Amino acid sequence: MAHRTLFKHPVFHLLLIALLGLVAYSNSFHVPFIFDDETSIINNSAIRDLNGFLSGGGYAYNPRRFLGYLSIALNYRFGGLEVVGYHVVNFAIHTISAWLVYSLTRLTLSTPFFTEGRPEPDGEAHRPVTSFIPLCAALLFIAHPVETQAVTYIIQRLTSLCALFYLVSLCCYVKARLELDLGGKTTRSVILWCLASLAAAGAAMKTKEIAFTLPFIIMLYEFLFFGLPTAKKLMYLAPFALTTLVVPASLLGSRMSIGQLISDVTTVTRVETGIPRLDYLLTQFPVVVTYLRLLFFPVHQNLDYDFPVYHSLFQAPVFLSLLLLLALSGVALYLLRSTGREWRLVSFGILWFFITLSVESSFIPIADVIFEHRVYLPSVGIFIALAALASLLFRRLSERGALAVVGVVALILAGATYARNEAWGSARSLWSDAAAKAPGKARPHYNLAMALENAELPKEALREAATAARLAPTDPKPLDLIGTIFGKHGKYDEAIAAFSEALRLDQSLPSAHVNLGDAFRLKGLTRQALEQYQQAVQLTPTDADIYDKIGTAHIMNRDMEKAAVFYQCAVSLAPGNAAYRQDLMGAQAALGRH
Known part of the structure; x- marks a missing residue:
């Protein structure tokens, strides 16, 4: 009897969630800095001095994501550039977020919609789901391989940390509302929970812009699980409605477009596309379907997708994707009419997915149309919906039998996550994977070339850099890299030709001027070398x-x-x-x- 009680105890569930996560991510703690980590961490002088960061330098560096970069600055303060510390923090954030998914789902099952008496549509007694649905949702969340990019890719901590604050805010709000409904009056405890929720909401919005959707999720939650709010209860929603101003206020004064501001990749590595708003919106329909496919069938994951930009609603991928998304939205709205309690969770999960994804998958053009870590927060809704569906599907099973089935699925997903983290093991393996899956895109080949050059494999690096130059004939960076490889091996004439071609494409590239100057200097042509160095100084004084x-x-x-x-x-x-x-x-x- 005691072991049954232990099996259903929330503390046991939380330990089980953490253990599964540790198994899935056990091979990720030595993954090196990769891609945008270079500019955001390795070469970021703003994080090097914690006192300077806290005294204003950090806020000046990026006021929109101050708390995210503060966590990076703290990592640097206590561990320098040792990657293990960064990965430990990322894993801790992911684990706590999974615990919050568990807590949010348990709290939801305590709301009036679930606790008020209402008959089941089939007339059967309602089997308790207090343990099954929360644990199922949390296990899926922590083990699913689609989350690896938000956890293993160090700088995408901004996404996972924002999600953590987002979930804390919602959980605190639900706690306040449950106590208010239970006591019928505003108590000190209710006020404290509301203040904690508001503080977490502010923290989320100062970590990443995706938190803009939080007030809308809170309003949706209020409507679905507490019913139409009275005038008195609207008072609790008003402060959260005002938090929608935080993100727009943070964007004011910047000369960059909103799409550039919320882009996941810095200008150093971003491919500038100049996508029109309508084209970006049309492209997002198949992108969102791709996210859904990854959540249900996590195969062919890639750090850098070669995703086409669509220009017409009547292109087959766009039109069919739109039909599917409209049908899914229609199902979510239709289920609101159902008296079945799990169906309300399914509806909430689907609506959560669309709302939380709306900042990065709507009409705001971002240079890179798809990145897997953008589905980290939206996936919470899908996993809650899947857990509710599983509860309905396994209705005839005992709760232990249902959890056994879910446990097997979670272990399979954890194995897939472990395998995906193997690809992240080094820059060479990651970009080899990306280039193989996106052979027609220049950036994976360019980054693979750099990884191969760092591994002292010049022939392979030249091959990949030449492929990148062929795929992106107007991009000077592959040519600059080709020149660097030639120069390192004493082939100065070939290096000079490559650097000169890079500068023909872009005279404002400081590295090409410096590298060309080096090639001239090493060849003994000091006058030409000085000319190039002087131009480089003007660009980077x-x-x-x-x-x-x-x-x-x-x-x-x-x-x-x-x-x-x-x-x-x-x-x-x-x-x-x-x-x-x-x-x-x-x-x-x-x-x-x-």
Whole structure:
């Protein structure tokens, strides 16, 4: 009897959820920094000084996502660039979010819609679902491989952390409303729960813009599970309605478009598409269907999809996807009429999916039309809906039998997550996977080329960089990389040709100027080298390395006075760099100075 009580105890359920998550992500804690991690973490000076970050530097860097980057700054403060610490925090966030999915579903089953007496449509007694549905939803959430991009990809902590705050806010709101309904009056406890909910809502909106939908979810929840609110209860909704102003206020004053602001990839790696609003909206219909397919059949996952942009409603993928999404929305609305309690959860889950996805899958054009981590928060609704459907499907089974079936499914998903994390094991394996699945897209081949070059495989790197250059003939970065590879192996003429072609495509690319200058300098052409370095300095006047290279070119010309001046500039910009100091001391010694 005791073991049955333990089996149904919430603490046991929470431990089971965490254990399954640990199994699924056990091979992810040494995954290196990848893709956007380079600009957001490795080369991000804003996170290097925690005191400066907290005293205003962090808010100035990105006020819209201040709390997300604060968590990164804290990671850096206590662990530097050791990846394990970042992954431990990401996994903890994912586990807590899964616990919150469990808690939210349990709380929902305590709302008036579920506790008030109402007969079942088939006349049968209603089997308790207090344990099954919450545990089922949480196990699916923590084990599903579609979540890997929001958990294993370090900087996408902004997505998972926002989801955590989002769920905390909703759970606190539901607690306040349950206590209000139970006591019939506003108590101190009710006020504290409301304040906690508002604080979490604000935190979510200062982590990522997807939190904009939270007030709408709260209003939907109120209507579905507490009924039409009275004038008094509307007072509790009003503060949450006002939080919808937080995200728009954070966007004011920026010269970037909204799509650029909420984009998942920085301008360094983003492919600029300039997609018209209508084309982006049309493309999102098949994108959303792809998200649904991944939730039901998580195969062929990819970090960087080669997804076509559609231009007409009457293109078959767009039209058929729209029909499917309209049908699913219609089902959600139709189920609101059902007296079956689980059907209301199914309806809520579907509506949650569409509402929470609306910021990134609507008419706001974002350069990359699809990314798997964008479905992290929306997936909560689908998993709650699936758990409710499973409760109906396994109605004839005992609760233990139903949980056994769900446990097997969760273990299979955890195995798929483990396998997916294997692909994330290194930059080379991840981009090899992406390039194989998107052979016609330049960016995966370019990133694979960089990974191969870092692994000291120049022939393979050249092949991939050449493929990227062929697929994106107007992009100078693959050519810049080709030149770098040639230069490292002493083929300066080939390097100069590649760098020159890159600059023909884009004269504002500082790295190409620097690299071309290096090639000229190593070939002994110091005048041409200095010309390129000077152009690079005009583009990036605070780059100490360029000044040091100019000093070295003057050394080759035996102009020690100028060399000392430029070495001094490099030291002034980067006083902690020992190599720059050594170069300066060498020039001063040649001039007879201390």
